[in-house]
Amino acid sequence: MVRKITYAQAISEATVQGMERNPHVFVMGLGVDDFKGIFHTTCDAYKRFGAKRVISTPASENAMTGVAIGAALNGKRPIFVHARNDFMFLALDQLINNAAKWKYNFSGQSSVPIVVRTIIGKGWGQGPTHSQSIQSLLTHIPGLFVAMPSDAYTAKGILLKSLEIDTPVILFEHRSLYDLQSDVPEEPYTVDFGKARIIRQGRDITIVALSFMVQEALKAAEVLSQEGIDVEIVDPLSLKPLDEKTLIESVKKTGRLVCVDTSWQSCSFASEVAATVAEKAFSFLKGPIRRITLPDCPAPVSKKLEDAFYPDYRTIVDACCESLGRSQRGKTTCEKEEAVFMGPY
Amino acid sequence: MVRIRQVEEIIVDVYAQKTMRTPTHLSIGQEAVAVGVCSVLKRSDQVFASHRCHAAYLAKGGNLDAFFAELCGRVVGSNQGRAGSAHLSDAKIGVFTSPILGGMIPVALGAALSFQMDKKRHVAVCFLGDATIEEGVFAESLNFALLKKLPVLFVCENNLYSTHTHIKDRQPSSEIFQRVKTPELKTQQVDGNDVEAVYAVAEKSIELCRKGQGPVFLECLTYRFREHVGPLYDYDKGYRTKKEVEDWQKKCPILKYKKKLMKERVVEHEELGVIEARYKKEALVSYEKALKSPWSDPKTLTDWVY
Numbered sequence: 001m002v003r004k005i006t007y008a009q010a011i012s013e014a015t016v017q018g019m020e021r022n023p024h025v026f027v028m029g030l031g032v033d034d035f036k037g038i039f040h041t042t043c044d045a046y047k048r049f050g051a052k053r054v055i056s057t058p059a060s061e062n063a064m065t066g067v068a069i070g071a072a073l074n075g076k077r078p079i080f081v082h083a084r085n086d087f088m089f090l091a092l093d094q095l096i097n098n099a100a101k102w103k104y105n106f107s108g109q110s111s112v113p114i115v116v117r118t119i120i121g122k123g124w125g126q127g128p129t130h131s132q133s134i135q136s137l138l139t140h141i142p143g144l145f146v147a148m149p150s151d152a153y154t155a156k157g158i159l160l161k162s163l164e165i166d167t168p169v170i171l172f173e174h175r176s177l178y179d180l181q182s183d184v185p186e187e188p189y190t191v192d193f194g195k196a197r198i199i200r201q202g203r204d205i206t207i208v209a210l211s212f213m214v215q216e217a218l219k220a221a222e223v224l225s226q227e228g229i230d231v232e233i234v235d236p237l238s239l240k241p242l243d244e245k246t247l248i249e250s251v252k253k254t255g256r257l258v259c260v261d262t263s264w265q266s267c268s269f270a271s272e273v274a275a276t277v278a279e280k281a282f283s284f285l286k287g288p289i290r291r292i293t294l295p296d297c298p299a300p301v302s303k304k305l306e307d308a309f310y311p312d313y314r315t316i317v318d319a320c321c322e323s324l325g326r327s328q329r330g331k332t333t334c335e336k337e338e339a340v341f342m343g344p345y
Numbered sequence: 346m347v348r349i350r351q352v353e354e355i356i357v358d359v360y361a362q363k364t365m366r367t368p369t370h371l372s373i374g375q376e377a378v379a380v381g382v383c384s385v386l387k388r389s390d391q392v393f394a395s396h397r398c399h400a401a402y403l404a405k406g407g408n409l410d411a412f413f414a415e416l417c418g419r420v421v422g423s424n425q426g427r428a429g430s431a432h433l434s435d436a437k438i439g440v441f442t443s444p445i446l447g448g449m450i451p452v453a454l455g456a457a458l459s460f461q462m463d464k465k466r467h468v469a470v471c472f473l474g475d476a477t478i479e480e481g482v483f484a485e486s487l488n489f490a491l492l493k494k495l496p497v498l499f500v501c502e503n504n505l506y507s508t509h510t511h512i513k514d515r516q517p518s519s520e521i522f523q524r525v526k527t528p529e530l531k532t533q534q535v536d537g538n539d540v541e542a543v544y545a546v547a548e549k550s551i552e553l554c555r556k557g558q559g560p561v562f563l564e565c566l567t568y569r570f571r572e573h574v575g576p577l578y579d580y581d582k583g584y585r586t587k588k589e590v591e592d593w594q595k596k597c598p599i600l601k602y603k604k605k606l607m608k609e610r611v612v613e614h615e616e617l618g619v620i621e622a623r624y625k626k627e628a629l630v631s632y633e634k635a636l637k638s639p640w641s642d643p644k645t646l647t648d649w650v651y
Contacts, residue, residue: 026462052462058492063451063485070455070469073441076462093482097445098452107425108649110436142650167651241651 001186008178010152011041011117014159015079017188019049022077025163026053028068029081038081039119039178061087065094065116069102072112077163085118085172086129092137099168100143111166115159120174120262122212123306128298133263135210138170139239139272145193146239148172148262150214152182154237157191164190174212174262194241198250202232205320206250208273209233209260213292217260219313224320231320239269247273248281255286258319260311265293290319346376346540346599347617349400351624352409355632356416360576364636365416367429370444372400374538374570377598378502379404381543382470385551388438389465393453394472396431396444397502397569401472406438409627413635426641447473447480450499454486457495457559468554470498476507478521487560491529496554498547499562502537508573509584522564530562537565538598541605568593 005013019025027042033056037043046054057064061082068078082088088095095116103111121130139146145167149155155173162169199214200221209217214235221231234250236242251257257277259270270291277289292311300309321327353371360369372379375397383392383404394401402412407423415422416430423435431444443449453471460467477483478501490497501521505512512519522534531553535546543565550561570590572579580587594600606612 058485058488060482060485060489062482063454063489066448066451066482066486067455067458067489070452070457071459071462072455073436073452074456074459074463076455076459093445093448094451097448098443103651104649105424105428105432106434106436106649107427107645145651 002183003186004181005152005184006178007149007152007155007173007180008039008041010156010184011159011173012044013184014156014188015042015045016048018079018160018163019045019053021188022163024075025077025079026055027079027081028055028057028064029083030057030059031083032056032081038083039175042081061090062094065091065114066098068114069094069098069112072114073110077113077115079115079117079163082116082118084121084130085134086132088116088118088134095138095144095168095170096141100141102143102168103166104143112168113166114168115162116168116170117159118170118172120172120211122174122176122310125301125303125306126299127301131299133172135172135239136263136267136269136272139269140267143168144240145169146172147193147237148174148211148239149237150177150211150235151180152184154191154197156184157189158193158237160188161190161192165193172211176212177215180215191237193238194243195238196243196246197235197237198246199233199235200231202230202254204230204254205256205258205323206232206234206247206254207258207260207316207320208236208247210236210239210269211262213260213262216311216313217316220316220320223313223317227326229320229324229326236273242272242276244276244280248277251277251281252284255284256323257285257289258292258316258323259289260292260316261294263294264296265291266296268293287323290323292316292319346380346602347621348624348627349376349380349403350599351621352403352412352628353399355625355628357571357576359632365430366418367416367431368574369416369430369576370397370574371569371571371576372397374593374597375502375504375567376400377540377543377602378500378537378565378567379472381540382472382498382500382547384544385547386468386470390468390470391439391441391453391456392470392472393449393456394440394442395446395449395474395477396442397474398433398440398442398472399430402433402435402440402442405440407433407435407440409631410634411435413632414638417635417638418641419635419638420641421635421638422641425645446477447482447486450477450482450486451489453497454490454495457490457497458493460496461493466555468496468498468551468559470500472500472502474507475501475503475505475512475521476515477501478525479507479515487525487530490560491527494557495560496557497560498550498554499560500547501562501564502567503564504567504569506569506573506585509582511584522562525562530560532562532564534564534566537567538596538601540598540602567598568596570594
């Protein structure tokens with residue numbers, strides 16, 4: 001049965017269903033068993049399966065990642081949860097030096113299928129070390145799958161898929177999407193890695209948007225449609241492996257590309273998409289590719305600074321208009337002005 | 346011990362031929378630790394070790410032909426030429442290694458956690474050098490191992506040097522077992538060059554782990570004779586003296602054990618010579634076999650990444 005549930009509920013449901021289907025699946029992380037249960041994504045699993053399979057851990061991000069690897073080596077399927085991806089910097093040694101290289105080092109004879117769920121923060125003054133978005137760092141590393149679900153449907157399907165494959169997976173969830181509802185089947189299903197989704201079909205310009213920025217792109221598309229501009233939105237979902245074909249086909253059709261990231265520009269995923277299209281579909285481009293990324297500074301706390309820091313649908317509208325040689329700057333409004341997440345944390 | 350020594354002496358002899366293009370950290374002088382501990386283990390137990398891992402690999406039952414083939418980058422190597430010396434491993438016999446200091450400690454804990462979850466009585470043994478306890482992950486891991494009472498045996502091989510830096514320049518005291526000791530953690534120091542002493546302590550410790558009374562921490566005092574990485578002696582480089590090396594060579598674990606066995610009339614001098622010659626020949630034959638085996642195929646370069 002299909003019904004509307006939130007992104008957080010979808011993650012929770014996938015976790016419970018994954019644990020029901022495979023007794024080796026367990027959840028670990030700081031606070032996975034507390035009353036908040038990682039924004040209520042692990043509460044149901046804890047109620048259902050108890051402390052033996054929903055294991056609260058010490059902070060120790062690096063050691064706990066190693067523990068997940070060692071357990072996976074012995075047939076377990078750990079889901080390790082970080083309440084903010086900023087804490088994952090402390091786990092990069094184990095993720096990069098061990099998890100990513102394991103299968104290769106063993107020529108396929110041993111693998112460590114860990115799933116890391118990690119959350120990107122945004123707004124409410126969370127500031128420099130609770131609002132980072134480190135997907136490009138991990139997408140750079142061979143041996144890891146990286147995905148950023150942009151709605152409840154993909155959040156559930158990609159988590160269940162992650163529990164079926166042997167590759168270590170990093171799932172970047174976005175805190176601003178947690179209350180967003182979408183149609184989600186009750187029964188278990190999977191969404192594939194390496195397959196982009198066309199969120200909206202259009203003729204004039206392609207927007208490749210990640211995670212929360214898919215929502216902003218949808219708002220931008222609505223504004224632009226009032227101007228007669230027909231936008232195509234592609235959600236890569238899976239950064240590694242990347243569905244280059246779908247991105248390229250879209251650009252071949254529209255001839256224009258705006259890449260919208262949740263992070264900084266240098267060596268970003270937006271840059272990767274831009275480079276891929278420039279390399280493989282250059283002759284189809286009618287103008288320069290544009291990247292929408294964060295300004296090259298840490299995330300500030302003050303509301304006024306924060307507002308200046310984050311690009312939104314207006315930034316996307318402007319970029320699309322520029323790309324199409326239309327003047328639109330500063331004139332745009334959207335009826336869906338309110339963000340889906342209003343805080344506090 | 347003799348077998349491991351002969352294997353590594355072959356590496357010393359042939360290293361200049363450049364047939365083993367892999368940074369190689371020899372265990373020569375430290376064999377008693379791996380042999381003493383691994384002699385207690387069952388096949389189903391798992392061993393996690395560092396870059397200086399040849400002794401642990403062979404003592405846990407690693408295949409010698411796969412060993413030399415791995416060092417030579419051949420497809421019949423333990424890891425089909427993807428690991429070399431410092432990542433030498435074999436999932437079938439439960440040996441996993443990493444040259445990143447402390448890299449394998451939490452992985453050993455994860456293995457132990459899975460044993461505990463599945464109610465298996467296996468033990469995870471984690472060999473670590475004296476420098477590894479300087480890593481944050483060691484403190485993190487000790488905390489978790491104690492919290493969950495994991496069946497983990499930490500075996501610290503204190504050979505006094507982290508690359509070329511003496512422990513006195515890195516740690517407030519060289520008594521590691523005292524420093525890591527807490528009311529919850531059983532620790533013990535042992536002469537790491539006395540294979541029977543290591544065996545005795547390991548046997549007791551592993552039994553505790555199997556009974557759910559882990560973890561246990563052992564400090565084994567030992568010394569590497571050769572340079573940090575490579576086949577040569579390096580007492581002319583200024584960080585340690587020739588006398589220091591020679592003093593430790595007098596405490597060589599094999600020499601020590603030979604003397605004991607001869608004194609106790611378990612073996613005669615001639616018999617030991619025969620054993621040494623046999624293992625030397627075995628190692629040489631294995632090495633030559635590796636050189637004749639096919640290289641890892643470049644067509645497989647990007648296989649098994651995902």
